[in-house]
Amino acid sequence: MREHVKIVEVGPRDGLQNEPRPIVVDTKVALIERLVHAGVKHIEAASFVSPKWVPQMAGSAEVMQRVPRTAGVHYRALTPNLKGLEAAIAAGCEEVAVFGAASETFSQRNINCSIRESLERFRSVIEVALDNKLRVRGYVSCVLGCPYEGDITPEKVSEVALLLSEMGCHEISLGDTIGRGNPNSTRRMLEACIRVIPASQLAGHFHDTYGMAIANIVASLELGIRAFDSSVSGLGGCPYAVGASGNVATEDVVHLLHGMGYETGIDLPRLIQAGVYISSALGRETSSHVARAMSSHCSATLAD
Ligand code: HMG
Ligand code: MG
Numbered sequence: 001m002r003e004h005v006k007i008v009e010v011g012p013r014d015g016l017q018n019e020p021r022p023i024v025v026d027t028k029v030a031l032i033e034r035l036v037h038a039g040v041k042h043i044e045a046a047s048f049v050s051p052k053w054v055p056q057m058a059g060s061a062e063v064m065q066r067v068p069r070t071a072g073v074h075y076r077a078l079t080p081n082l083k084g085l086e087a088a089i090a091a092g093c094e095e096v097a098v099f100g101a102a103s104e105t106f107s108q109r110n111i112n113c114s115i116r117e118s119l120e121r122f123r124s125v126i127e128v129a130l131d132n133k134l135r136v137r138g139y140v141s142c143v144l145g146c147p148y149e150g151d152i153t154p155e156k157v158s159e160v161a162l163l164l165s166e167m168g169c170h171e172i173s174l175g176d177t178i179g180r181g182n183p184n185s186t187r188r189m190l191e192a193c194i195r196v197i198p199a200s201q202l203a204g205h206f207h208d209t210y211g212m213a214i215a216n217i218v219a220s221l222e223l224g225i226r227a228f229d230s231s232v233s234g235l236g237g238c239p240y241a242v243g244a245s246g247n248v249a250t251e252d253v254v255h256l257l258h259g260m261g262y263e264t265g266i267d268l269p270r271l272i273q274a275g276v277y278i279s280s281a282l283g284r285e286t287s288s289h290v291a292r293a294m295s296s297h298c299s300a301t302l303a304d
């Protein structure tokens with residue numbers, strides 16, 4: 001039997017949060033329906049942050065009310081504070097995520113507080129979420145470099161990751177927010193984290209700014225990581241990380257994993273269709289190598 005790797009689709013949140021033009025709720029829901037149809041089981045669908053900070057996520061409550069409630073499909077929303085958590089609970093979320101950073105400056109720019117203050121805030125968010133039977137994921141951003149501070153030490157990453165894990169996060173997603181990592185720095189950072197948290201509770205979240213994300217995923221697989229965040233069509237970026245491009249494209253990750261003998265439960269042609277849908281809705285080309293290759297292969301076959 002092939003070993004399973006968990007894919008967390010973050011396109012509807014990380015992917016769309018930075019789009020310059022408003023995206024209507026219908027488009028977000030239609031994307032999520034197509035992802036579900038492709039077999040995606042973990043979808044970050046919403047973000048209950050301040051609409052003044054991230055206007056694109058303003059319709060999150062309506063998105064959560066309209067997503068297909070299919071058995072085995074889990075939706076998650078970002079919740080930076082108790083106000084966000086209350087909104088997520090009211091909208092029927094079963095899983096939320098707190099998002100911290102391994103860089104002081106990024107923490108200030110992204111959530112307007114220091115790392116220490118953010119962890120104090122998250123402690124109460126996590127407590128209330130767990131009391132309400134919600135699962136909580138923890139993010140650590142800037143694990144392989146910060147747009148403001150440059151290098152970040154693996155020890156700083158593992159320190160923040162461990163604190164989130166001890167507070168009750170079931171999974172810690174390690175974010176290469178600006179895509180600065182390479183397989184060697186990825187390994188060093190993961191080795192520090194695996195010393196304090198089992199690999200089974202860690203996830204890789206690689207942005208593909210320098211085209212290193214797939215290489216970093218292979219390095220992570222070698223260290224036993226079996227969960228990865230990705231974004232259909234390679235959508236995205238972070239509004240508080242200048243120059244950050246999208247997450248690695250889910251199509252490319254699924255192609256990699258299936259080719260390496262892992263199973264994901266995702267149907268690649270249907271996933272590519274979901275990517276075609278959102279790329280055309282946004283009026284942009286896909287950033288997925290695999291989607292581009294398969295569409296030119298299909299056109300060439302049709303032309304034969
Ligand atoms: P603040 O200004 O310090 O908050 O922002 P505040 O508590 O002083 O409140 C100010 C105003 O915001 C008040 O409204 C609050 O009610 C409102 P006003 O009285 O001015 O009308 N407010 C809220 N409204 C809706 N939902 C809320 C909420 N909280 C306060 N939850 C805050 C602090 C955290 C709210 C703000 O900084 C914020 O929303 N930041 C979000 C930034 C963000 O979403 N960044 C992108 C996601 S992180 C990311 O992409 C990285 C990741 O992908 C991993 C990786 O790649 O590394 C996860
Ligand atoms: Mg991200």
